[in-house]
Amino acid sequence: MDAVLLAKIQFGFTAGFHFLFPPTTLGLTFIILIIESLYLKTNEELYKKISSFLIKILAVVFVMGVATGIVLEFAFGNNWAEFSRVVGDIFGAPLAAEGVFAFFLESVFLGILVFGRSRVSKKAYWWSAFFVFFGSHLSGIWIIIANSWMQTPAGFKIEGGRAVLTNFLEAALNPSTVERYFHTIAGGLITGSLVAAGIAAWYLLKKRHIEFAKPLLLISMTVFIIVSILQLGLGHAHSIQVAKTQPEKMAAFEALWQTQEGAPLAIFGIPDESEQKTHAYIGIPKMLSTLIYFDPNAKVPGLNEFPEEERPRVFIPFVSYHIMILLGIVFIGVSVIGIWLLVRKKIYDSQWYLKLLLFLIPLPYIANETGWVAAEVGRQPWVVYKVLKTADAISINVPAGNILFSLILFIVVYALIAAVGIPIILRLIKKGPEESVSEGY
Amino acid sequence: METWDILRNIWFILIGVLFVGYSILDGFDLGIGALFPFLGKKEEEKEALIKSIGPFWDGNEVWILTGGGALFAAFPHAYATVFSGFYLALMAILFSLIFRAVSLEFRAHDTKRKRFWEGAFVVGSFLPSLLFGVALGNVVVGVPLDNTMNYTGNFFKLLRPFPLAVGLLGLAAFLIQGSTYAAMKVGGVVQERARKIAKTLFFPYKILLLLVFVLTIVYIPEALKKPLVWVSTAFLGCALVVLYIALQKAKDTQAFFCSSLAFMSLWGILGAIHFPNLVKASNDPALSLTIDNASSSELTLKVMLIIALVGMPIVIGYTIYLYKIFKGKITVA
Numbered sequence: 052m053d054a055v056l057l058a059k060i061q062f063g064f065t066a067g068f069h070f071l072f073p074p075t076t077l078g079l080t081f082i083i084l085i086i087e088s089l090y091l092k093t094n095e096e097l098y099k100k101i102s103s104f105l106i107k108i109l110a111v112v113f114v115m116g117v118a119t120g121i122v123l124e125f126a127f128g129n130n131w132a133e134f135s136r137v138v139g140d141i142f143g144a145p146l147a148a149e150g151v152f153a154f155f156l157e158s159v160f161l162g163i164l165v166f167g168r169s170r171v172s173k174k175a176y177w178w179s180a181f182f183v184f185f186g187s188h189l190s191g192i193w194i195i196i197a198n199s200w201m202q203t204p205a206g207f208k209i210e211g212g213r214a215v216l217t218n219f220l221e222a223a224l225n226p227s228t229v230e231r232y233f234h235t236i237a238g239g240l241i242t243g244s245l246v247a248a249g250i251a252a253w254y255l256l257k258k259r260h261i262e263f264a265k266p267l268l269l270i271s272m273t274v275f276i277i278v279s280i281l282q283l284g285l286g287h288a289h290s291i292q293v294a295k296t297q298p299e300k301m302a303a304f305e306a307l308w309q310t311q312e313g314a315p316l317a318i319f320g321i322p323d324e325s326e327q328k329t330h331a332y333i334g335i336p337k338m339l340s341t342l343i344y345f346d347p348n349a350k351v352p353g354l355n356e357f358p359e360e361e362r363p364r365v366f367i368p369f370v371s372y373h374i375m376i377l378l379g380i381v382f383i384g385v386s387v388i389g390i391w392l393l394v395r396k397k398i399y400d401s402q403w404y405l406k407l408l409l410f411l412i413p414l415p416y417i418a419n420e421t422g423w424v425a426a427e428v429g430r431q432p433w434v435v436y437k438v439l440k441t442a443d444a445i446s447i448n449v450p451a452g453n454i455l456f457s458l459i460l461f462i463v464v465y466a467l468i469a470a471v472g473i474p475i476i477l478r479l480i481k482k483g484p485e486e487s488v489s490e491g492y
Numbered sequence: 493m494e495t496w497d498i499l500r501n502i503w504f505i506l507i508g509v510l511f512v513g514y515s516i517l518d519g520f521d522l523g524i525g526a527l528f529p530f531l532g533k534k535e536e537e538k539e540a541l542i543k544s545i546g547p548f549w550d551g552n553e554v555w556i557l558t559g560g561g562a563l564f565a566a567f568p569h570a571y572a573t574v575f576s577g578f579y580l581a582l583m584a585i586l587f588s589l590i591f592r593a594v595s596l597e598f599r600a601h602d603t604k605r606k607r608f609w610e611g612a613f614v615v616g617s618f619l620p621s622l623l624f625g626v627a628l629g630n631v632v633v634g635v636p637l638d639n640t641m642n643y644t645g646n647f648f649k650l651l652r653p654f655p656l657a658v659g660l661l662g663l664a665a666f667l668i669q670g671s672t673y674a675a676m677k678v679g680g681v682v683q684e685r686a687r688k689i690a691k692t693l694f695f696p697y698k699i700l701l702l703l704v705f706v707l708t709i710v711y712i713p714e715a716l717k718k719p720l721v722w723v724s725t726a727f728l729g730c731a732l733v734v735l736y737i738a739l740q741k742a743k744d745t746q747a748f749f750c751s752s753l754a755f756m757s758l759w760g761i762l763g764a765i766h767f768p769n770l771v772k773a774s775n776d777p778a779l780s781l782t783i784d785n786a787s788s789s790e791l792t793l794k795v796m797l798i799i800a801l802v803g804m805p806i807v808i809g810y811t812i813y814l815y816k817i818f819k820g821k822i823t824v825a
Contacts, residue, residue: 111597117550118593124560125586128575132642135575139568140788144796147565150558151803158554159807159814162547170817182810216788219795446576448642457583464587468594475601 054451055442058130061458063427065122067420068465072116074419077191077236078243079109080184082271083164087180089270091173101267102180103168104484105247108476110165115472117158119465130454131434134444138214138435141207141222142197149193157186191236199228201435202426203296214438226296230289231426237285238422240278241382242415247271249412250480252405263484265399272398276389279382286379287342293429294343297436298352300429303363304372305339306332307353314339314351317373322365327354361432368429371421378418385411499793500783501768503566506800508763510559515759516669516752517811518552521545523670525592525617526663528610530689531674537682538610540824542596544677547818551811553593565796569641569786570770577635577643578627581650585620585627592616618663625662629655632766633711634774641781654707661704664697665755668735672751676744680824683744690747691739698732708765715765724760731757 083105090098124146127135135142160182168176206221207214216222251268254260294301301307306322306329307314316338320329337347344351354362385407392398434441493501524531524545532538564571575582591612599609633654636644671693674686708715715721735750737743766772770786773779787793 111601114550114594114597117553118590121557121589121593122586124557124564125575125582127564128571129579129582130576132572132576135564135568135572136641139564139571140792143561143563143565143568143571143788144792144799147558147561147796148799148803150554150561151799151807154557155551155554155807156810158551159810162551162814163817166547167817216792216795219791446572446579446642447640448644449576449579453579457579460583460587464590468590471598471602471605472594475598478601 052451052455054449054454055445057451057454057458058445059441061130061454061461062126063424064458065119065126065461065465067423068469069116069119069123070419070423071416072112072119073187073191073194074235074239074242074415075112075246076109076116076187076243077239078241078246078274079105079112080180080187080243081240082244082247082274083109084180084184085270085274086267087177091177097262097266100484101263104263104479106164107479110161111472111476111479113157113161115468118468122461129457130446130449131444132446132449134434134439137212137439137444141200141204141214141216144216144219145193145197145200145223149190153186153190153193155186156182157190160186188236191239192232195232195235196223196225196228199231200225202231202430203227204435204438209438214435227289227292230285230292234282234285234289234422237278237282238415238419240274241282242419244271244274244278245408245412245415248275249409252408253480254483255399256402256405256409260483268398269393272389272393275382276386276393279379279386282379283383286376291343294351297430299354299357299362300368300426301343302352302354302356303365303368303429304425305351306365306369307339307351309355310350310353312340312350313337313348314353316342317369319373320369322369324365363429363431368425371428372425375418375422375425378414378421381411381414382418496787496790496793497784499790499797500566500787502797503562503787503793504763504767504770504783506797507559507562507566508759510555510562512756512759514552514555514559515665515755517555518549519666519669519752519755520673520748521549521552521670522617522621523666523668524674525613525670526621527667527670527674527689528614528617531671531682531685537680537824540678540680540682540822541674542599544674544822546596547814549596550593551814553589562796562800566788566793567770567781567783567786568788570781573637573641573643573771573781573786574627574631577645578630578647578650580647581623581627585623588616588619588623590616592620621666622659622663624659626650626655626659628662628762629658631771632658632762632769634772634780636775637771637773637779637781639779641779641786644775654704654711657700657704657707661697661700661758664693664700665751665758668693668697668751669748669755672739672744672748675742676748677822678824679821682824687739687742687744690751694736694739701728712765718764720764720767721761724757724764727760728754728757 083102086098086102086105089095090102127142160179163171163176163179164183167179171179200222203226204214205225206216206218208217248268248271251264251271254264255268290301305314305317306320308327313336315334315336317329318333318335320332322329340349340351341347343349354365388404389398392401392404398404430436432440432442434444524541528538528541532541560571595609595613595616599606599613602609630650633652638644668690671686671690675683675690678686731750731753735747735754738747738750768783769780770783771781
């Protein structure tokens with residue numbers, strides 16, 4: 052097999068697997084911070100119990116995130132050495148900064164969260180929860196800066212075939228950083244809060260730990276509802292930015308083969324690259340133009356505007372983008388019902404809704420992954436938009452066989468980690484909070 | 493010297509500092525991992541050992557992640573050459589680190605496969621302790637490079653006398669770091685064992701050191717002309733004399749700090765030999781990657797320096813806080 056394809060599959064697989072954990076961490080650390088704040092304020096033992104329980108789960112999620120995250124820091128050198136050479140002047144700094152500013156912070160204070168409850172004052176413990184929350188969200192900033200720079204590079208010039216930094220702030224706050232950051236963080240908050248809400252729902256359904264489950268459900272549902280609704284605006288802002296900064300990507304998302312005035316918004320369809328058309332297309336007329344330009348007759352560039360060798364493939368971006376949006380709408384629907392049940396104080400007794408929450412847990416993960424796939428595949432054939440093609444970015448001296456070999460190892464090892472890690476988390480949940488409060492050290 | 497040159501020199505040193513931080517801090521938990529079956533026999537002894545590194549290991553590991561990131565940012569060509577060139581060796585380190593990262597948490601929860609995860613912890617600690625040195629030895633003694641800065645050898649060509657000796661020396665240093673830490677941090681029978689192991693390891697450590705010196709004279713004779721090599725060596729000598737006495741007198745804290753100082757001196761020697769090279773070309777010195785031809789732009793190095801100067805003092809501050817919170821000996825029931 053071709054080395055470029057293998058390297059792509061390997062990065063997609065390892066980054067995609069890793070991307071299960073950070074969003075969970077983002078959401079959980081936020082819920083933990085809220086609960087620790089309530090504990091600090093009210094001194095209610097119940098909050099301590101809830102938080103300690105969530106911290107145990109966080110610890111398992113976190114180590115899986117660490118284990119799979121190291122891989123990515125190696126990957127740019129292992130498989131993508133030419134990428135590292137061409138854009139290292141800009142791309143390396145955010146990775147190093149993530150370590151200095153965020154990863155140390157997260158790791159050190161997580162040590163205190165997991166082992167140190169009885170060793171520090173309540174205030175210091177709250178600060179530890181805050182720093183773990185802050186560190187994980189800060190870590191996200193640097194990773195999003197690195198990723199966004201690949202999407203909408205800025206603050207550099209090309210010199211001797213290499214990208215050279217000319218303005219750090221412009222590179223860091225490139226045209227897609229802010230939109231992507233808030234959109235991704237919101238995805239993480241939705242994920243973590245739904246995990247917490249699902250756990251609480253499960254206890255309520257099983258009629259176990261009811262006193263514990265009720266506040267957990269209330270807190271996590273509040274976060275879930277607020278962020279799910281906010282995500283509508285955040286996602287929209289990100290889409291507008293994509294349409295303006297990477298129009299061919301938006302054309303792929305919407306399967307807009309030809310430039311159109313009053314372009315429709317695709318609801319369903321099966322894009323066919325060979326015929327350059329979409330089968331079974333259902334769309335809302337003029338909606339895409341309206342959403343992007345606030346003008347129903349605005350012209351939206353189609354794929355035909357771009358040279359063939361610089362167009363993204365359409366099928367995968369189209370399908371994954373639409374799955375993500377569909378899930379976003381599902382979360383809003385679930386939130387609206389949730390508000391109604393909360394207002395009528397019926398949420399704890401609505402068996403069907405609690406069951407729904409439980410079964411919804413996998414969906415934010417699918418939304419995160421499909422959103423990421425849409426963004427990355429939609430950028431192809433570029434690895435750094437209009438600067439470097441993916442095919443020119445791989446290590447020229449690594450034989451395809453080595454990449455295949457390590458890919459197989461990754462699949463085996465990650466399968467093992469998932470097969471052990473997920474049951475561990477499920478067992479922790481089953482065991483419940485009672486036994487979870489241990490001082491550890 | 494131009495600003496750019498100064499920055500390149502600073503970054504050569506700063507990356508060294510990150511590696512030293514890693515060797516000293518993660519060094520002790522790597523050492524404990526590799527020596528785990530020898531230090532802990534009964535369940536409660538193992539638990540005590542794990543507890544002694546529990547709140548620390550994750551933060552310690554960030555030193556290498558940051559070191560790798562800094563290498564990428566400051567000297568992207570060196571990062572690209574080493575990580576793609578030493579592909580299989582780096583994969584072995586990578587998979588070790590993956591297993592190691594999950595092993596302790598999984599060991600605690602996945603009781604059916606407790607032994608397996610313990611094994612993962614041991615092997616995942618042992619292999620990097622050995623392979624980091626082998627990789628480093630190769631970079632220092634030189635590897636064949638082409639004019640695109642890429643490595644032209646293969647995995648087996650990395651296994652030469654000098655790199656292997658450096659690998660074993662590094663392993664011995666990690667093991668002493670781990671055993672002196674265990675003697676300092678854990679009480680009872682584990683402490684006794686740790687002291688004994690550290691004492692026993694001192695001899696092979698000395699021999700390996702001698703071997704590396706001899707091989708350095710053979711393969712890198714120009715190293716002897718560099719004054720900083722001798723200064724660091726003198727430093728190492730002092731640290732080792734005090735370490736030896738501390739081990740004999742069972743002064744555990746002193747032994748741990750001397751072991752750390754010795755590790756630092758080893759890096760000092762290596763850095764002094766290697767400077768200004770990053771990856772030496774064995775086929776033609778003109779093809780070597782140095783801090784001049786492999787570095788990032790002046791602006792990037794400047795931005796990175798600001799990041800380091802702002803960030804690292806804070807990191808060191810709260811790392812000290814962490815160690816203070818969890819100070820005290822862990823008793824074995």
